[in-house]
Every structure is written in C-alpha cells, then in structure tokens.
Amino acid sequence: MEFIRKWVQALFFLITNGYWSFPVSRGIYQGPLKVICSPGLNCYSCPAATSYCPLGALQQLMGGIRLALENGQFYVGFYVIGAMGILGSFVGRMICGWACPFGLFQELLHKIPSPKFGIWRPLRFIKYAMLLFMVVLLPLFAVDAFGFGQTWFCKYICPAGTLEAGLPMIILQPGLRASLGLLFLNKLVILVFFIGWAVLASRPFCRTACPLGAFYALFSKIKLVKLRLDTDRCTNCEACHDVCPMGVHFNESPEDMECISCLACTKACNFNAISLEIGGVPLAGQAPYKPPNVQLE
Amino acid sequence: MKKNKNTRKVTIRKAPFIAIFIFFVLGAVGISLGEPSRVLEQATQICLSCIGIG
Numbered sequence: 126m127e128f129i130r131k132w133v134q135a136l137f138f139l140i141t142n143g144y145w146s147f148p149v150s151r152g153i154y155q156g157p158l159k160v161i162c163s164p165g166l167n168c169y170s171c172p173a174a175t176s177y178c179p180l181g182a183l184q185q186l187m188g189g190i191r192l193a194l195e196n197g198q199f200y201v202g203f204y205v206i207g208a209m210g211i212l213g214s215f216v217g218r219m220i221c222g223w224a225c226p227f228g229l230f231q232e233l234l235h236k237i238p239s240p241k242f243g244i245w246r247p248l249r250f251i252k253y254a255m256l257l258f259m260v261v262l263l264p265l266f267a268v269d270a271f272g273f274g275q276t277w278f279c280k281y282i283c284p285a286g287t288l289e290a291g292l293p294m295i296i297l298q299p300g301l302r303a304s305l306g307l308l309f310l311n312k313l314v315i316l317v318f319f320i321g322w323a324v325l326a327s328r329p330f331c332r333t334a335c336p337l338g339a340f341y342a343l344f345s346k347i348k349l350v351k352l353r354l355d356t357d358r359c360t361n362c363e364a365c366h367d368v369c370p371m372g373v374h375f376n377e378s379p380e381d382m383e384c385i386s387c388l389a390c391t392k393a394c395n396f397n398a399i400s401l402e403i404g405g406v407p408l409a410g411q412a413p414y415k416p417p418n419v420q421l422e
Numbered sequence: 423m424k425k426n427k428n429t430r431k432v433t434i435r436k437a438p439f440i441a442i443f444i445f446f447v448l449g450a451v452g453i454s455l456g457e458p459s460r461v462l463e464q465a466t467q468i469c470l471s472c473i474g475i476g
C-alpha cells in the first residue's frame with residue numbers, strides 16, 4: 126500500500142505541477158485550469174503550477190473583500206471555501222497523506238539517515254492559530270490605507286511558496302534578484318528550518334504549522350472516507366503507534382484530527398483491527414469480522 | 423444450532439453527505455457570484471509579495 130501511496134503522491138505532484146514549458150516561457154501557467162482548486166499546498170505562483178492554492182486564493186479574497194464589496198462584487202470566498210469543504214468532506218486529511226506535494230517533499234526528506242525525534246504534541250495547535258489569524262483574520266482586518274489586506278501566511282510564513290515559487294522565480298527571472306530583502310531572508314530561514322526539522326522528525330510542517338491541514342482536520346469526524354477501529358479485534362498492542370508518521374495513537378483516538386489516512390497502521394496491525402470505510406460501509410476485501418471466543422454448538 | 427453473528431449491521435453515515443451538499447451549495451453560490459473569474463485572475467499573476475520577493 127505504501128508503494129501505491131507514493132505513486133499517487135507523485136501523480137498528484139505531476140497533475141498540480143504539469144506546466145513543464147516554464148523554463149522556456151520563464152513565467153507561470155496562465156491557462157483556464159487555474160480555476161481548479163489544488164487539493165494540497167501548492168503555490169499558484171510556482172512556475173509549473175496548473176491549479177490555484179486554496180490558501181493563497183482565500184487570503185487574496187479576504188484581503189480584497191472591502192474593495193470588491195464597494196464595487197458591488199460579492200467575492201467573499203464562497204467558491205474557494207466550497208471547494209475546500211467538498212474536498213475536506215470527502216477525504217479530510219487524507220489529502221495531506223496522498224495528494225500534497227509539500228507532504229511528499231517532507232516524507233522524502235525524512236528518509237535521509239539521521240537520528241529521528243518525535244514532535245511535542247501540543248505544538249499541533251499552532252496550525253489552527255495559523256488558519257484563524259494568518260489566513261482569515263489578519264488578511265480581513267489588518268488593512269492598509271486603501272482597504273487592502275495582505276496575504277499574511279503566504280508573505281511571511283509559507284515554506285512551500287518559497288520552495289515552489291520564490292526560489293524558481295529568482296532563478297528564472299534574474300531581474301527579481303535586486304528586489305530580494307529581509308522578507309525573502311525571513312522566508313528562506315523558515316524553509317531551511319522546516320527542511321532540517323523534516324530530516325529529524327516526520328512531517329513537522331503538516332503537524333505544527335499547515336493551515337490547510339488544520340482546515341481539513343476539522344472534518345475528521347464527518348469525512349466520507351476514514352479509517353475505523355474494530356475494538357473487538359484491537360488488542361492494544363500499540364503496533365499502530367510506532368508506524369504513524371503523524372504521532373497518532375490510533376487505538377486510543379480513532380478519529381484523531383492528525384490522522385492523514387496513510388494506511389501505515391492498517392499494515393502494521395496484525396489483528397486486522399483497522400480498516401478503511403466509506404460513509405460507514407467497510408471497503409470490499411476486508412477480512413470478515415470474527416468476534417473473539419465464539420463457540421458454535 | 424445458534425445463529426452465528428459473523429456480520430455487523432452496516433450503518434451509513436449521513437453527516438458526510440450533508441457536509442458535501444452544504445459546501446457544494448456554497449461553491450455554487452460562489453460560482454453564481456462570479457468568484458471563479460476573480461480567482462483565475464489572481465492565480466494567473468505572479469504575486470511577488472506573496473512569495474517573499476518585493
């Protein structure tokens with residue numbers, strides 16, 4: 126299953142970054158596909174990006190909401206939130222595990238041989254603060270004299286944007302190098318920090334700082350496709366603890382908001398206690414349920 | 423012989439379908455308001471300040 130997941134991740138990376146003529150055009154893709162929401166964190170200023178990043182688009186809409194309303198345009202983010210919500214309602218954070226290019230990047234970094242460490246669990250709450258303040262409230266309320274808000278998360282934090290857009294653009298367009306300053310240095314430091322952390326710990330950005338992951342996590346209880354625990358089969362052997370890249374203790378918290386449904390625990394469980402379900406219906410192919418200590422007369 | 427209850431009753435969860443419907447309606451409202459054209463307009467321009475340049 127891990128092999129299949131890696132291929133799916135690679136496929137999504139290629140689909141959402143399919144504009145490969147950028148070395149010639151030296152610009153970004155400007156075609157109609159950019160009206161489609163990228164499921165994962167994928168900067169739309171990336172030269173190869175073929176879809177829009179929901180976080181970037183949402184911040185832009187929040188930041189420009191006053192001017193839009195003054196002009197009689199009700200651009201308040203319904204389209205973007207609708208697209209994000211549909212994705213979240215279907216699969217939630219499964220997107221993080223299967224379709225996010227920056228998640229794939231962190232997984233590859235974590236394969237570099239080094240001492241490995243866990244992540245202090247309370248740090249996960251930072252990403253919800255990022256979502257609330259950096260993506261919604263600050264772009265909405267911290268406005269300039271003209272009523273424009275900034276894209277706070279993209280501008281000051283997003284390491285995916287630095288990696289996928291900032292660095293490629295200064296390579297493709299040398300004229301931009303004169304504009305580099307403290308802002309870019311700040312973002313570069315954040316990127317290097319998360320790269321180093323990803324080598325030492327599993328998916329640190331997803332677990333602590335990603336607002337998109339935080340949004341999808343809100344759907345952990347109601348999403349259509351989710352993992353479920355068969356408590357009759359579970360022996361609490363804790364095999365699922367060791368393999369989870371997100372530090373989830375699945376037997377203790379089957380609807381954990383951190384779960385990215387990577388299915389690593391389903392393989393590690395020797396008792397078939399963890400399975401995938403769609404809307405309450407277990408997927409076909411699951412071993413039939415056998416309650417323990419059944420005696421037939 | 424007692425009936426062997428090897429199978430569990432499958433209950434279809436309604437919550438995901440309700441959520442999908444609500445967000446589908448939300449998205450449709452956004453489309454009717456013309457938001458996709460604004461999103462496309464933004465996404466086809468390089469936002470230099472967004473990526474830490476300029």
